[in-house]
Amino acid sequence: MKYINLVLKSARRSKRRTALTMLSVAIAVFLFASLQAVLDGFDAVAAASSSTRVVTIRSTSMIFPMPTSHVEVIKSTAGVQDVTWANWFGGIYKDPKNFFGQFAIDPESYLRMYPEVMLTPEEKKAFLEDRTGCIVGDGLAKKYGWKLGDRIVLQPGIPQYGSQDYPFTIRGIYRAGSSAVDNQSMMFHWKYADERSTQKGLIGWLVSQVSNPDQAAQVAQAIDQKFANSPYETKTETEKAFSASFASMLGNLNVLLGSVALAVVITTLFVAGNTMAMSVRERTTEIAVMRTLGFPSGVIFALIVGEGLVVAVLGGVIGAGLARLVINPEILQMSGGFIPAFGVNNWNVVVGLGLSAMIGVLAALLPAIMASRLKVVDALRRVA
Amino acid sequence: MALIELRDVSKSYKRGAEEIVVLDRVSITVPEGDFLGLMGPSGSGKSTLLNLLAGIDRPLRGSVRVGDTEISSLSERALAGWRARHIGFIFQLYNLIPVLSAFENVELPLLLTNLTKAQRRDHVMTALGIVGLSDRAQHYPRQLSGGQEQRVAIARAIVTDPTLLLADEPTGDLDAKSGSEVLVLLQRLNQEFKKTIVMVTHDPHAAERATHLLHLEKGSLVEQTGTVNA
Numbered sequence: 001m002k003y004i005n006l007v008l009k010s011a012r013r014s015k016r017r018t019a020l021t022m023l024s025v026a027i028a029v030f031l032f033a034s035l036q037a038v039l040d041g042f043d044a045v046a047a048a049s050s051s052t053r054v055v056t057i058r059s060t061s062m063i064f065p066m067p068t069s070h071v072e073v074i075k076s077t078a079g080v081q082d083v084t085w086a087n088w089f090g091g092i093y094k095d096p097k098n099f100f101g102q103f104a105i106d107p108e109s110y111l112r113m114y115p116e117v118m119l120t121p122e123e124k125k126a127f128l129e130d131r132t133g134c135i136v137g138d139g140l141a142k143k144y145g146w147k148l149g150d151r152i153v154l155q156p157g158i159p160q161y162g163s164q165d166y167p168f169t170i171r172g173i174y175r176a177g178s179s180a181v182d183n184q185s186m187m188f189h190w191k192y193a194d195e196r197s198t199q200k201g202l203i204g205w206l207v208s209q210v211s212n213p214d215q216a217a218q219v220a221q222a223i224d225q226k227f228a229n230s231p232y233e234t235k236t237e238t239e240k241a242f243s244a245s246f247a248s249m250l251g252n253l254n255v256l257l258g259s260v261a262l263a264v265v266i267t268t269l270f271v272a273g274n275t276m277a278m279s280v281r282e283r284t285t286e287i288a289v290m291r292t293l294g295f296p297s298g299v300i301f302a303l304i305v306g307e308g309l310v311v312a313v314l315g316g317v318i319g320a321g322l323a324r325l326v327i328n329p330e331i332l333q334m335s336g337g338f339i340p341a342f343g344v345n346n347w348n349v350v351v352g353l354g355l356s357a358m359i360g361v362l363a364a365l366l367p368a369i370m371a372s373r374l375k376v377v378d379a380l381r382r383v384a
Numbered sequence: 385m386a387l388i389e390l391r392d393v394s395k396s397y398k399r400g401a402e403e404i405v406v407l408d409r410v411s412i413t414v415p416e417g418d419f420l421g422l423m424g425p426s427g428s429g430k431s432t433l434l435n436l437l438a439g440i441d442r443p444l445r446g447s448v449r450v451g452d453t454e455i456s457s458l459s460e461r462a463l464a465g466w467r468a469r470h471i472g473f474i475f476q477l478y479n480l481i482p483v484l485s486a487f488e489n490v491e492l493p494l495l496l497t498n499l500t501k502a503q504r505r506d507h508v509m510t511a512l513g514i515v516g517l518s519d520r521a522q523h524y525p526r527q528l529s530g531g532q533e534q535r536v537a538i539a540r541a542i543v544t545d546p547t548l549l550l551a552d553e554p555t556g557d558l559d560a561k562s563g564s565e566v567l568v569l570l571q572r573l574n575q576e577f578k579k580t581i582v583m584v585t586h587d588p589h590a591a592e593r594a595t596h597l598l599h600l601e602k603g604s605l606v607e608q609t610g611t612v613n614a
Binding site: 002003005006009010012013285286289290291292293294295296297298299376377380 | 435438440441460461464465466467468469471473475479481482483484488492493495496501540
C-alpha cells in the first residue's frame with residue numbers, strides 16, 4: 001500500500017496521455033461488454049426455447065406461406081399433441097419508424113401452447129371473445145403508453161392484407177414468462193387478418209407440441225415426409241434450432257462479434273503497450289536513481305505493472321459502467337426496433353474488468369521487464 | 385578504523401574491439417568519519433570508482449570492502465538491499481523525481497524499510513530540517529532553486545542514516561553561492577554527524593572542504609595528499 005502513491009503519481013505524470021490511454025481501454029471494454037451482451041441475448045432466447053415444440057416452415061423460406069390444410073395433416077402425425085400457427089402481419093402503427101412485431105395467431109391453440117405469454121384469466125377471456133381484440137407485450141404497452149381498452153389502428157404493410165386500416169382493441173397486456181417470448185410484440189386473431197386477406201387460408205408457420213422431447217427430431221422428420229414432393233414442402237425443426245437458425249440469418253454472430261471484440265482488444269493492447277513503453281523510456285534516469293537508492297528490480301517491475309493496471313482498470317470501470325448504463329433492456333426498448341431484450345449483466349461487467357486488467361498487465365509487461373533489467377550505470381551515464 | 389578498503393581494483397570497458405582501462409589496480413583505504421575528495425580530469429575514473437563504492441557497478445578484478453561487507457561478491461538483489469541500508473548517493477543533477485514533492489522525494493528510500501507512516505514522516509522532517517528546508521516539504525522540484533533541489537537530494541541521501549555518503553560532483557551544476565551552501569552542509573554532515581563522505585569533484589574550491597584528497601589520472605592514483613582541511 002505504501003507504494004500506491006508512487007504508482008498514482010507516476011500515472012498522473014502526463015495527464016493527457018494517461019487520459020487517452022484510459023479512454024482507449026474504456027472504449028474497448030465498452031464494446032466488448034456490449035457485444036458480449038448481444039451474444040448472451042441471442043443465447044438466452046435459444047436456451048429458453050422449448051424443446052417440446054417444433055416449428056414448421058416452407059422448405060424454401062419462411063417468407064413463403066403454407067395452406068391451412070397443413071394443420072390437420074400435422075395434427076394426425078404420430079407424436080404430435082397440439083398444433084398452432086401464426087402469420088407475420090407487418091403493419092404500420094402511425095409511422096413506419098414505430099416498428100414492432102405483429103403476429104396473426106390462432107388465439108386458443110397459441111395461448112394453450114405458449115404458457116409463457118402470461119395473461120390474467122379476464123384478459124384471456126376478453127381477447128378470445130373479441131375478434132378485433134389484440135394483446136400486447138408489457139414492454140410495448142409501456143413504450144406507447146397503452147392500457148387495456150385502448151383502440152389502436154394498424155395500416156397493413158403487406159399487399160396481401162389489403163389497403164384498409166385494421167382497428168384493434170387492446171384486450172390484454174401480457175408478461176413474458178421467458179426470454180423465448182418477446183414482450184415487444186402484438187398478437188391478434190388470425191381470422192381477422194385472413195378474412196380481409198387477398199390470399200385466404202394461408203399461414204406463415206406452424207408450431208407443434210410433441211409429446212416426448214426425445215422424439216422431437218423424429219416427429220419433425222415425419223412431418224416433413226408428409227409434405228415431401230407436394231407444392232408446399234416443409235422444413236421442421238425444434239424451436240431451439242429454429243431460434244438459433246433465425247439468429248444465424250444475421251451471419252455467424254459469435255464469430256463476427258467475437259472477431260470485432262478481439263480486434264478492438266488487441267489494438268488497445270498495442271496502444272496501451274506503446275504508451276507504457278514511451279512513459280517508461282522517458283523515466284529511464286528516474287528508474288536508475290531508484291535502483292541506486294536501493295529499490296530492488298522486483299519492486300521496480302511491480303511499480304510499472306501496477307501503473308499499467310491502475311490506468312487500464314480505471315478505463316475498464318468507465319467502459320463497463322457506461323455499457324451497463326447504456327446497454328440495458330429499458331433503454332434499448334425505448335429506442336425502438338425488434339431486438340431481443342438484452343442488457344449488460346454483472347458477469348459481462350466482471351469479464352470486462354478482467355479484460356481491462358489483462359490489457360494493463362500485458363501492456364506494462366515488456367516495459368516493466370526492461371526497466372527492472374536496466375543497467376544503472378549505463379542509464380546514469382546517458383544523462384551525465 | 386577503515387570503513388572502505390579497495391584492493392587492486394581494475395575496471396575496463398569494451399568499445400568494439402578496443403578495451404578501455406578505466407581503473408588500473410587502484411588501492412584505497414578510507415577511515416570511518418573521513419571526508420575524502422576524489423579529483424581528476426574527465427575520464428580519469430573517479431565516477432567509476434564512486435559507482436564501485438556504491439555497488440551500482442562491479443570491478444573486473446580486485447576487492448571492494450565497505451565495513452564488513454565484500455560488496456563485489458554480492459548478488460544484484462543483495463546489493464540493492466545493501467545500498468538501501470548503507471549508501472546515500474548525491475548526484476550532480478540532483479535527480480529528484482519531478483512528480484513527487486520534496487517530502488515524497490526524501491521519503492522514497494524509507495519506503496524500502498519497515499517504518500510506519502508516522503515514523504517515516506518524523507525521519508523525513510528531521511532530514512529536511514538538517515538541510516534547512518522544512519518549510520519547503522510540500523514544494524515540487526520545479527518550484528525549488530537548483531541549490532534547494534540539491535539540498536533536498538542531500539536530505540534524501542541522509543534520511544536512512546547511511547554508513548557512507550557518496551557525492552558525484554554535487555556542486556557541478558550550481559552557482560558559486562548555492563555550491564558553497566551545499567559544501568558547508570556536507571562539511572557539517574561530516575563534522576557534526578560524523579558521516580563518512582566520498583566526493584568526486586574537479587572544482588578546487590570544493591576539494592578544499594575535504595579532509596583528504598586523492599588524484600586519479602588515466603585510471604591510476606597519481607598523488608595522495610594528506611589532510612587538507614582537518
